[in-house]
Amino acid sequence: MYQYDEHDQRLLDQRVAQFRDQMRRHLAGELSADEFRPLRLQNGLYIQRHAPMFRISVPYGHLASRQLRKLAHLARSYDRGYAHFTTRTNVQFNWPKLEDVPEMLAELASVQMHANQTSGNCIRNITADPFAGVAADEVADPRPFAEILRQWATYNPEFAFLPRKFKIAFNSAAEDRVVLRVYDIGLDLVRNEAGELGFRVLVGGGLGRTPILGEEIKPFLPWQHLISYCEAILRVYNRWGRRDNLWKARIKILVKALGPEEFGRQVEEEWANGKDGPNTITAAELARVSAHFAPPAYETLPAQDAAFDELLAGNKAFATWVKRNVRAHRQPGYAAVVLSLKKTGTAPGDVTAEQMDLIADLADRFSFGEARMLHEQNVALADVRRTDLFELWQAARAAGLATPNIGLLTDIICCPGGDFCSLANARSIPIADAIQRRFDDLDYQHDIGEIDLNISGCMNSCGHHHVGHIGILGVDKNDEEWYQVSIGGTQGNGTTLGKVIGPSFALDEIVGVIEKLLETYVELRHEDERFIDTVQRVGTEPFKVRVYADRQPQRKAAHV
Amino acid sequence: MSDKIIKNGRVVADDRLTVSLAEGEVPADIAVPAGPVLVPLAVWQARREELLARARSGEVGVWLAAGEDVAALADDLGLLQIVGLHFPKFTDGRSYSAATLLRTRYGYQGELRAIGQVLRDQFNYMTRCGFDALQPQAERYTDEQLEAAVASIDDFTQPYQRSVKDPLPLFRRVERGTGREVQQ
Numbered sequence: 128m129y130q131y132d133e134h135d136q137r138l139l140d141q142r143v144a145q146f147r148d149q150m151r152r153h154l155a156g157e158l159s160a161d162e163f164r165p166l167r168l169q170n171g172l173y174i175q176r177h178a179p180m181f182r183i184s185v186p187y188g189h190l191a192s193r194q195l196r197k198l199a200h201l202a203r204s205y206d207r208g209y210a211h212f213t214t215r216t217n218v219q220f221n222w223p224k225l226e227d228v229p230e231m232l233a234e235l236a237s238v239q240m241h242a243n244q245t246s247g248n249c250i251r252n253i254t255a256d257p258f259a260g261v262a263a264d265e266v267a268d269p270r271p272f273a274e275i276l277r278q279w280a281t282y283n284p285e286f287a288f289l290p291r292k293f294k295i296a297f298n299s300a301a302e303d304r305v306v307l308r309v310y311d312i313g314l315d316l317v318r319n320e321a322g323e324l325g326f327r328v329l330v331g332g333g334l335g336r337t338p339i340l341g342e343e344i345k346p347f348l349p350w351q352h353l354i355s356y357c358e359a360i361l362r363v364y365n366r367w368g369r370r371d372n373l374w375k376a377r378i379k380i381l382v383k384a385l386g387p388e389e390f391g392r393q394v395e396e397e398w399a400n401g402k403d404g405p406n407t408i409t410a411a412e413l414a415r416v417s418a419h420f421a422p423p424a425y426e427t428l429p430a431q432d433a434a435f436d437e438l439l440a441g442n443k444a445f446a447t448w449v450k451r452n453v454r455a456h457r458q459p460g461y462a463a464v465v466l467s468l469k470k471t472g473t474a475p476g477d478v479t480a481e482q483m484d485l486i487a488d489l490a491d492r493f494s495f496g497e498a499r500m501l502h503e504q505n506v507a508l509a510d511v512r513r514t515d516l517f518e519l520w521q522a523a524r525a526a527g528l529a530t531p532n533i534g535l536l537t538d539i540i541c542c543p544g545g546d547f548c549s550l551a552n553a554r555s556i557p558i559a560d561a562i563q564r565r566f567d568d569l570d571y572q573h574d575i576g577e578i579d580l581n582i583s584g585c586m587n588s589c590g591h592h593h594v595g596h597i598g599i600l601g602v603d604k605n606d607e608e609w610y611q612v613s614i615g616g617t618q619g620n621g622t623t624l625g626k627v628i629g630p631s632f633a634l635d636e637i638v639g640v641i642e643k644l645l646e647t648y649v650e651l652r653h654e655d656e657r658f659i660d661t662v663q664r665v666g667t668e669p670f671k672v673r674v675y676a677d678r679q680p681q682r683k684a685a686h687v
Numbered sequence: 688m689s690d691k692i693i694k695n696g697r698v699v700a701d702d703r704l705t706v707s708l709a710e711g712e713v714p715a716d717i718a719v720p721a722g723p724v725l726v727p728l729a730v731w732q733a734r735r736e737e738l739l740a741r742a743r744s745g746e747v748g749v750w751l752a753a754g755e756d757v758a759a760l761a762d763d764l765g766l767l768q769i770v771g772l773h774f775p776k777f778t779d780g781r782s783y784s785a786a787t788l789l790r791t792r793y794g795y796q797g798e799l800r801a802i803g804q805v806l807r808d809q810f811n812y813m814t815r816c817g818f819d820a821l822q823p824q825a826e827r828y829t830d831e832q833l834e835a836a837v838a839s840i841d842d843f844t845q846p847y848q849r850s851v852k853d854p855l856p857l858f859r860r861v862e863r864g865t866g867r868e869v870q871q
């Protein structure tokens with residue numbers, strides 16, 4: 128994991144001092160609410176429904192155990208004992224006090240953490256494959272590049288006031304695990320025919336009220352040019368992106384208006400000036416940063432382990448958990464474990480201080496002191512010896528972190544919605560809760576198999592509902608909460624946007640709708656077909672027909 | 688009220704007028720006052736010959752609105768001694784790119800002045816993008832506040848990126864070790 132040197136630390140300390148002074152001037156009335164707003168946003172501080180909301184950055188999702196303990200400490204000292212893990216690998220606190228935030232930032236800085244640019248119209252947290260460095264299908268480790276780009280983006284003076292927010296992600300494996308096509312810039316790590324490393328560059332993806340998938344503008348960018356090329360993209364966007372309308376300000380609108388080809392041409396033209404200049408990444412710099420991501424000191428272990436196999440055979444609950452929550456690892460004898468933050472009865476992604484402390488302990492005991500956040504709002508321990516899995520499982524289970532539901536129906540992706548967010552049309556947590564309670568039965572969930580269910584409380588799409596196999600979106604109808612349901616969205620390599628099945632539903636109808644969608648699937652599915660495969664084969668019509676067939680007429684009101 | 692600006696990191700008095708075109712005014716017709724002024728690009732383009740001598744002496748400078756392409760001034764940058772870039776709102780960041788381009792692509796060496804909604808909390812970013820003159824709106828800051836704000840120009844002493852002020856990125860500017868010291 129990347130360790131700060133004196134330069135990283137000094138910059139962060141200077142940022143904390145800067146914000147402390149800004150907060151002081153704001154509280155003293157020298158800095159108006161309007162002038163303070165973008166400053167606090169770029170330090171992660173929102174003003175929300177009940178209280179400020181504070182968003183902490185976790186670059187490419189990596190957390191050291193001491194950082195987790197610091198988050199637990201912040202949750203206890205400044206919040207109500209828990210935090211929320213988001214789909215962009217950030218951590219949010221919902222109840223801090225405005226005036227406490229500078230001190231929270233100082234505490235974070237003591238463990239090399241920050242809230243830099245986690246909001247505002249700037250370059251946001253950069254995400255990468257959560258299984259970087261351990262996945263068997265990896266082309267190369269994306270983390271050194273993500274870190275190099277993070278440094279370039281941090282306090283970048285030219286791009287702090289873009290037309291709108293800007294998000295960058297790296298994919299680095301055959302299987303896309305970051306939903307690359309929904310990012311403003313998607314960087315796909317590839318090798319060319321000569322075996323050299325570079326990026327396939329996508330631009331203009333984004334969800335929100337106008338969901339658009341990113342388009343390729345460069346099939347192969349040698350890695351040395353990563354910064355200069357991104358700078359060219361950002362400069363074209365900063366100069367020519369729309370600023371007259373908040374909802375048309377994302378880069379996706381500019382790319383759509385110009386067409387990806389013309390946009391790519393303008394980027395090339397701009398890039399011609401910066402290419403091969405000082406922003407060219409040196410081999411020495413790549414080596415320096417890469418050294419921080421060297422593999423941990425793995426033991427040489429046999430690929431097979433009789434004792435482990437025996438435990439598997441003898442304990443059904445353990446075997447189920449291994450099947451759902453444990454992933455293959457490229458190192459023989461090791462595995463990657465996903466701890467579920469989706470236990471029925473807790474809001475998806477919510478994690479208590481005690482759980483964070485426990486995850487830190489588990490990371491220290493079993494996974495070289497590191498944990499990783501997944502955009503599905505779960506946490507992974509990426510380097511666990513298979514022989515330790517049983518012990519790890521027992522400890523995680525005792526803390527409610529071992530629900531064997533990864534990839535299943537109750538592994539719901541969900542935004543905070545109307546319970547916390549002032550932009551919401553509707554609440555989303557009660558929907559997730561109702562669905563989890565109704566389908567809590569694990570045998571049923573395993574029978575239904577893999578399915579992505581995503582919930583957003585409004586069209587800002589923080590819950591990625593467009594790319595859920597089932598997507599639920601909160602809509603406002605005469606000040607009442609209604610929910611629009613779509614099916615057929617997918618993330619991953621073949622990312623597609625779901626289709627709305629028809630008029631919206633009231634909150635108490637949603638569980639019934641999900642039931643009917645699942646019944647339809649069970650009736651129509653071929654062997655080995657997942658829900659999404661069936662939807663893709665038969666289309667949305669049979670699902671639609673079933674859902675609306677016996678809907679009570681008085682409920683047909685909401686045509687949203 | 689302060690009619691002071693920050694020039695090269697110091698608070699100095701300044702009496703330069705910024706001329707704007709009001710609704711319905713035509714570049715060819717408006718009066719360009721005597722003394723130091725900044726005129727809009729449209730006025731400069733319409734009356735270049737007339738203003739040329741005053742421009743060469745530095746009395747007349749040209750300001751660009753956010754979104755006006757700096758390429759429009761490319762041929763005049765050798766003679767202009769002062770160029771202004773406007774911030775219609777402090778959250779409108781186009782002039783950061785314009786400044787960067789003027790200083791790097793076009794090699795402009797004269798005074799580059801930030802005008803419009805210029806706030807002290809952006810002084811660091813502005814100077815790093817090549818502004819050497821910062822002109823907050825009149826009455827926005829007291830003289831004391833402006834003096835205090837000068838320090839913020841150095842909020843970040845050794846930034847990560849290359850910029851106009853730091854022509855090299857950190858990884859070429861300083862020795863950052865090999866990274867090997869962190870390997871387990």
Ligand code: HEM
Pocket residue numbers: 173175180212213214215219291292309310332333334335336377541542543547548549550587588589590591
């Ligand atoms: C509670 C405070 C939050 C507020 C006020 C908020 C606000 C917003 C807004 C306004 C957008 C739309 C931006 C646009 O389309 O230009 C957005 C998008 C998004 N937010 Fe949030 N959000 C919040 C929490 C979250 C959380 C908790 C998550 C993760 C679970 C999240 C993840 C995202 C994602 C993934 C997008 C989609 C970005 C895209 O369009 O590509 N946000 N958010």
Ligand code: SF4
Pocket residue numbers: 542543544545548549550551552583584585586587588589590
């Ligand atoms: S999707 Fe809407 S309701 Fe949910 S967190 Fe985002 S802005 Fe708030």
